[in-house]
Amino acid sequence: MTAEARTAVVTGASSGIGAATARALAAAGYHVVLTARRKERIEALAAELPHAEAYPLDVTDRAAVDAFAAAHPSIDVLVNNAGGAYGAEPVASGDPADWRAMYEVNVLGVLHMTQALLPALTASGDGTVVVMSSTAGLATYEGGGGYVAAKHGAHVIAETLRLELCGEPVRVIEVAPGMVRTDEFATTRFRGDTAKAAKVYEGVDQPLTAEDVADTVAWAITRPAHVNIDLLVVRPRAQASNSKVHRTT
Template identity: 55%
Template sequence: MTIAATTASNPGDRKVAVVTGASSGIGEATARVLAAQGYHVVVGARRVDRLEKLAGEIDGTAISLDVTDEESVQKFCEQIPAVDVLINNAGGAKGIAPVADADLDDWRWMWETNVLGTLRVTKALLPKLIDSGDGLIVTISSIAAIEAYDNGSGYTTAKHAQAVLHRTLRPELLGKPVRLTEIQPGMVETEFSLVRFDGDAEKAGKVYEGLTPLVAQDVAEVIGFVASRPPHVNLDTILLMPRDQATARRNVKTG
C-alpha cells in the first residue's frame, strides 16, 4: 500500500532522502530534520497510519515497508525513481536472555530486521544512490556494534553483523560517488526498550531511571549534520552517548 503526499511524484529540484523505520523514534525525528534541510523525504515502515501523518506534516512520501520481506522491499524501492540519501534506521532488539536460554525466534527476528533488512534495502537502492552523483548511506547501528554485554547476545551479534556489512561497503564503493556513515548510538529513550520487553512499559521505563539518556532528536541532528557535509567529506563512524553513559555496560546507575 502506498500513501503519497501531493508532491510525491514531483519533488521538484529537491534531493530525495529515504528513511526506514520512520514511524517513530530516531527514524521519525530524522525525517523531520532532513525535510527541514530541504530534502523530499520518503518514509518507510509497517505502521502506515503513522507514516501518512508524518508525510503530510513534512510534505514527503509515505510507503509501506517491511524490511524483513523481500517483496515488500522491492515494491518500496520500485516506487522511488531517484535517491540521494539512504538512512538505514529500521532495526530493534527482542529479549534479554543469556546465551544459555537464547530464544531462536527472537534471534531470527533481530537478524532479519537489523542485518538482512539493511542488506535488502541497501542492495536495492545502491544503483540509484550511485547514479545520483553524490549518494550518502547512513546506517544506524549501535554501541552494541562495538561492545558485547551480558544478556544481549542476540542484539549485539546482529548489530556487529550489520555494522560489518556497512563497513565493507566503504572500500567496495571507493572511487564511486557514495559516502558512508555509521552512527553508533548509546542509550536513547525511544520505543526501543518497549519492543525489547514485549510492550512492558514499566520494565522499559526502568531502563532510563536515574539517568538522562539521549532522545531521538539528538541522533537526528547528528544525521542532519552528516547529510549537510560537502561531497568530499566522509564521516565514517560516530559514537554518540549521553553524558551519563561511559560504555555499553557502564553508566551512572551501574557504576
C-alpha cells in the same frame, strides 16, 4: 545540487529515531520518503512535513523492497534506520526466534534496502548510505547477545560496503547511538513490560533523545560531498560505555 532537489529515504520512520530523522531531513530541505510497516503513522507524519511521501514497507520482504526501488528510480540518501531488539535473555536461554527476527530486520533489512537502492544512489553522482547501528555493534554486554550479534552485523555491512565502494560517488556513514530513551525501544525489548523498560533509564541524567540522534544523522548527511563521517558514536554524558553508566539513584 541543493537539498530541496534531493530525495532521502528513511526506513523505520513510524516512530523514535526514524521519525525524528525524517523531520530533521525535511527541515534541511530534503524530499523525504517515509517507510515503515505502520501505514497510519507514516501517513500522519508525512502530512506534517513539506515534500514528504509515505510508503508502507517491510524491509525484511525483498520482493516489496524491490518494488519500492522500481517505483523510486531517483534517490540520493538512504537512511537504514529500521531495527529493534527483542528479549534480554542470556545466550543460554535466548529464544532463537527472537535472534532470527533481530537478524532479519537489523541485518538483512539493511542489506535488502542497500542492494535495491544502490544503483540509484550511485547514479545520483553524490549518494549517501546511512547505517544506524548501535554501540551494541561495537562492544558486548550481558543479556544482549542476539541484539549485539545483529548490530555487529550491521556495523560490518557499513565497514565492508565503504571498502567496496571506494572510488564510487557514494558515502557510507555509520551512526552508533548509545543509551537513547524513546517511546518504544525498551518497551518492545521487554515485551511490553513498561516497568522493566523504565529501569533501563532509572537514575540516568538525560539519556539521549531521538532528536539528539536525528540531529547527528542530519549533520553527517549534510557535510560537503567529499567529507565522509565513517563512524560516529554518540552517547549521553552519563554513559561511558555499554556497561558503565552513572546513575543518581
